[in-house]
Amino acid sequence: MDSPEPSKAPISSSSAAASISASSPVQESPFSNYISSLSPIKHDKVPHVAQGFLGLNSPPLVFTSPHINTLRRPQSSSVEVSQNGEGDKKNIDGPGSLERSVSELQQGLITDIKKEDDTKDSVSVQPSSSSGCVDEYLADPVEADCANSEYFINLNCKESKNAFQSSVNGLLETKNLKFAGKNDVGREIDAAQLLSGQSEEGLERKLTSHVKPVKIEDEQHAGQVKSDECPEFGSDMFDLSSQGKECKNLDAQKVVEDHEDRCDGFLQLLPGSLQRVQEYEDFAENFEGVAEVTVDSMTNDLEASEHQRGMSRRCLQFGDAQPEATANCSSSSLANDMITSRSVATTSETEGLGLSHVDLSVISRKRQLVNLSQLAINMIPQHYGEKSSLTVSKPSGIGLHLNSIVNAIPMGRGGTASMKLAVDSMGIQGIKSASVMSCQSMENMQSCSDAFEKVLAAPQDGTLEAKACVIPGSAASESLCTMESIDCQTTLHRKRELSSEHGDSNEMFNQQSPKKKRKKSSNSTDGEGCKRCNCKKTKCLKLYCDCFAAGIYCADPCSCQGCFNRPEYEDTVLETRQQIESRNPLAFAPKIVQPVTEFPVTSREDGNWKTPSSARHKRGCNCKRSMCLKKYCECYQANVGCSIGCRCEGCKNVFGKKEDYCVTEEIVNRGGGEISESTVAAKKDFLNSDLCDPHYLTPLTPSFQCSDHGKNAPKSRLLSRRCLPSPESDLTVLAKSPRSPRTSDSNDMLLETSKENLDVGSYCEGINYNNADVLGDGCHHTPLPNHPSIILGSTSSKARELTSLSRFPLGPRSGCLSSGGSLRWRSSPITPMSSLDGTKNLQGLDSDGLSDILEDDTPEILKDTSTPNKSVKTSSPNGKRVSPPHNLLQLGSSSSGPLRSGRKFILKAVPSFPPLTPCIDLKGSSNQNRSSCQENSSND
DNA sequence: GAGTTTGAAACT
DNA sequence: CAGTTTCAAACTC
Known part of the structure; x- marks a missing residue:
């Protein structure tokens, strides 16, 4: 382990491709995918690094794909991606509009390009021909859509094979530029501009081609989406260029790719250029200036397109997302996609790839989109209840890595990312609406970005923070992480490319002074939220390494020594990861699972949005x-x-003592047996009032408290606990829909031991949480792009989605589940959950009964810890029911029957509940609900 | 910035 | 599975 394979180390572009291929096999196995999906790897640190181990996280891939789909789908009610994609396109812009935009873009691009060309010359970096940039751009935009990608590829090929290679080179160059640019911001900017110019050209081509392609999409929804995006983007770009923001536009375009990779979020748009210009840090500064210009006008459209693109890019970089995507698209393809995506990301960029690569990349992008969408969902919900609903659907990974969590703090980024994701998730349909959303989100994002660093400290972003918190673990943190990680990863990718092209690139990274890295890391950790490792002996190939554990490559901020956790050593990284996963499938799963319901509850009671209790x-x-x-x-x-x-x-954990948790569980457990319908009803009520309300979810953001950490957290937690016995349980409930395993299990779960349930639930919870959010969003807004379940389009669809979710190993959990009872859940028809509307309800249910159930159900995987809980039961947090531990026992044995019935009942009920009733009154309603819940429980 | 403490990860 | 060692982060000075 320690010594990564040296041979691999010097991975060149070719090696990267090889690695990709190699990785693919591993990922191929559905199980591995599930597991990988479970793994949090994705984004924790992602923020900068964006680069995740594409290959590594097979699980992520699974998720990603679904997300991608969902993202695309969002608009289209239909579950199928293809339809959605088209619909999205239409929604966004008619083909004609696309053409127009294309023509416009072309014009604008041309102008810009000329300018850029000049700039390019000035810039040392840029090597790649415009086409190269274009390719990249195309690739990114096309991204998800294989069809599109193929189309583009074909176009490129037709136009000029050279162009394709050049595009690849361009990408590499762009990366290189960024990489090099890091040193000089201005330089980077120039490079970015140049690239953008190239990209613009590419865009022009693409646009022209896209016009045709748009319809081609049918092959794949994603393709449609991409095509749509591209046009929009182009149009956006055009507008910008027309506005005289050419540079920005160009940057935006280029950025779109890069940024998307890194930040996805609206930040990316502005940042895009900024990002290129700099790393995340610089980004913030530049962002203000640059962003300001484009943000207002551009943000909407650009965001959408960028988001999508960014999503795709991320997907490529992050395997995590992939899993989800796969879930949406098709589990079977997901793994491959995952693998391919990874390879694609690297190979496509590095090698130039064949169409197949492109397709793969597209898939990966889709996956990424899914992931992003998930993140967005996570993020969105908090800020935008309604919107959030849209995004929510996908919370691919609920679980968070600690790193991610840490990173999560910088909600702004995450928020932005999420926003983009949300947009993506929303799909075409959402795009416009998303644009609106995005606008808001963008604004938020901007504010966030501006405050980005401030965010951590500032409550304002609390919303963002809240999101982050909510997502917490998963999405939010991931998003945040992604934001930073994206930067880092983007740099990494660039580095890779550079390295591949230029052997020195690796050295560059390595050479970077630890101090700098540390500074960044420290800063990031504190303010930015980007946490970086400082490994000295493990070569960043063990879980000791936060980066590695988070599934991201080490980046500049890292001060590690002898680091093999780099794109260059992708093979090594993948292998190592596989090894670790072989030992512990959940090794890379998010460490923190969020219960969907909790947020609301917590936030409500405390009024302070703190950590998701x-x-x-x-x-x-x-x-x-x-x-x-x-x-x-x-x-x-x-x-x-x-x-x-x-x-x-x-234990004196400010956020919640173990004892308290145990109490809640006990309650839950009892509830499981005792709770019965009345309890469930109470929960439902509670959920309906609070959870159900989409808004309520949105508010979740409350969270934010992540930063607050403990202060209020404890209370919130307690409260939540009261209402929601165990977070996991809650999560599980939510999970049902998406990951269903739990949800479905929830029904069955009762039977299962509490521990296992808990684990699974917790694990799933995160996912569920996301899902729940998604559902909520979906209910209101659009179908979650990612997961079919999310799509929601209709409540009925929700049910399906849920089931589908259950099918897909959404996240790591899925993998876990596969290993354990989780699978059961999945298998189990989540039907009850089906009513997405009920998602909130579900959450509520989960919070109370479900949560309990979930806990019970929680897969062993999650359970690890859980054993003790059962015993705890004696005291109820509320003091209401402190039924003895029987519950657990009961659940396990005799009670199981009743519990099941109860749970099932609950689940069914959930659907019936108004999904997202306005809840906003978090505090009051929540309290009332809680009280009601408690009462109910007591009654029980 | 160096040294110590801490707990997770890895190993046996 | 439990105990020990290793590791890197967190913390303290």
Whole structure:
């Protein structure tokens, strides 16, 4: 492990391709995919790094694909991607509009290009021909859509094979530029501009081609989306260019790719240029200036297109997303896609790839989109309840890596990313609406970006933070992470490309002074939220490495020594990861799982949105001296309360003591048996009022408290606990829809032991949470692009989606589930969940009964920690019911029957509930609901 | 910035 | 599966 394979290390572009191919096999296995999906790898650090281990996270891929689909689908009610894609396009712009935009873009681009050409000359970097840039651009935009990608590829091929290569080179160059640019911002900018110019040309081509392609899409929805995006983007670009923002436009275009990769979020748009110009840090600064110009006018359209593109890019970079995507698209293809996506990302860029690569890349992009959408969902919900609903659907990974969590703090980024994701998820249909949303989100994002660093500290972004928190783990953090990681990863990719092209690139990274990295990391950690490793002996190939554990490549900020966690060593990384996963399929799964419901509850009660109390650490901590009051404690570090799974001693976790958690569980457990329908109803009510309300979800953002961490967290947590016994359970409920396993299991789960359930639930919860959000969003807005379930289009569809979700191993959990009971859930018809509308309800249910159930159901995987809980039961947090642990036991055995019935009942009920009733009154309603819940429970 | 503490990850 | 070692982050000075 320690010594990564040296041979691999010097991976050249070719090697990268090889690695890709190699990786593919691994990912191919559905199981691995599931597992990988479970793995949080994706984004934790993603923010900068964006580069995830494409190959590595097979699981992510699974998710990603679904997301992608969902993203695209969003608009189209139909589950199928293709339809959606088309619909999206239409929605966004008619083909004619696209053509127009294309023509315009072309004109604008041409102008810009000329200018850029000049700039290019000035810029040393840029090597790649415009075509190259274009290719990249195309690739990104086309991204998800294989068809589009193919189309583009074909176009490129037809136009000129050279162009394709050049495009590839261009990409590499662009990356290189960025990479090099890091040194000089201005230089980067120039490069970016140049690239943008190239990209513009490419866009022109693309646009022209796109016009045709748009219809081609049918092959793949994603393709449609891309085509749509491209046109829009182009149009956007055009407008910008017309406005005299050529540079920005160009940058935006280029950025779109890069940024998307890194930041996805609206930040990307502005940032896009900025990003290129700089790393994340610089980005913020430049962002303000640059962003300002484009943001208003451009943001909407650009965002949408960029988001999509960005999504796709991320997907390429991040395998994580892929899993989800696969879920949406098709589990079978997902794995391949995942693999391919990875390879594509690297290979396509590096090699130039064949069409197949392109397709793969497209897929990967789709996956990424899915991931992004998930993230967006996570993020969105918080800020935008309605919108969030759209995005929510996909919360691919609920779980968060601690790193991600840490990173999550910089919600702004995450928010932006999420926004983009949301947009993506929304799909074409959403695009316009999304544009609106995006506008808001963009605004938020901007504010966030502006405040980005501030965000952490500033509550304003609290919304963002809240999102981050909510997503927490997963999406939010991921999004955040992605934002930063994206930058990092983008740089990494660039580096890769550079390295591939220029052997030095690797050295460059390595050479980077640790100090700088540290500074960044420290900064990022603190403000930016980007956490970087400092590994010295593990070569960043072990879980000790936060980056590696998060599934992202080490980047500039890292001060690691002898790092093999780089794109260059992709093969090594993948292998190592596989090894680790072979030992522990959940090794890369998000450590923190969020219960969907919790947010609402917590936020409501406290009024302060702090950490998602419901969120829990998958494995739990084992603190003995820190009393869970320091960052030594992973739970505390993640701003989550300790749970049954924790083996900590003298737990004083501000976010929630283990004891409290146990109590809640007990309650839940009892509820499981005792709770019965009345309890469920109460929960439902609660959920309906709060959870159900999409708004409520939105508010979740509350969260934000991630940063707050503990202060309010404890209360919120407690409250949530009361209402929602276990976060996991809640999550599980939500999960049902998406990951269904749990949800479905929830029904069955009762039977299952509490521990297992908990684990699974927790794990799924994160996912569920996302899903829940998605559902909510979906209900209101659009179908979650990603997951079919998300799509929601209609409530009925929701049910299907849920089921579908259950099918797909959404996240890592799915994998976990596969291993354990989780699968059951999936298998189990989530039907109850089906009513997405009920998602909230579900959440609510989950929170109460479901959560309990979930906990019970929680797969062993998650359970790790959980054993103790059962015992805890004695006291109820609320003091209401402190039924003895029987519940667990009951659940396990005799109670199982009743519980099941109860759970099932709940689930069914959930659907019936108004999905997203306005809930906004988080506090009041929540309290009432809680009280009602409690009462109900007591009654029970 | 160096050294210590801490707990997770890895190993046996 | 439990115990030990290794590791890197968090923390303290």
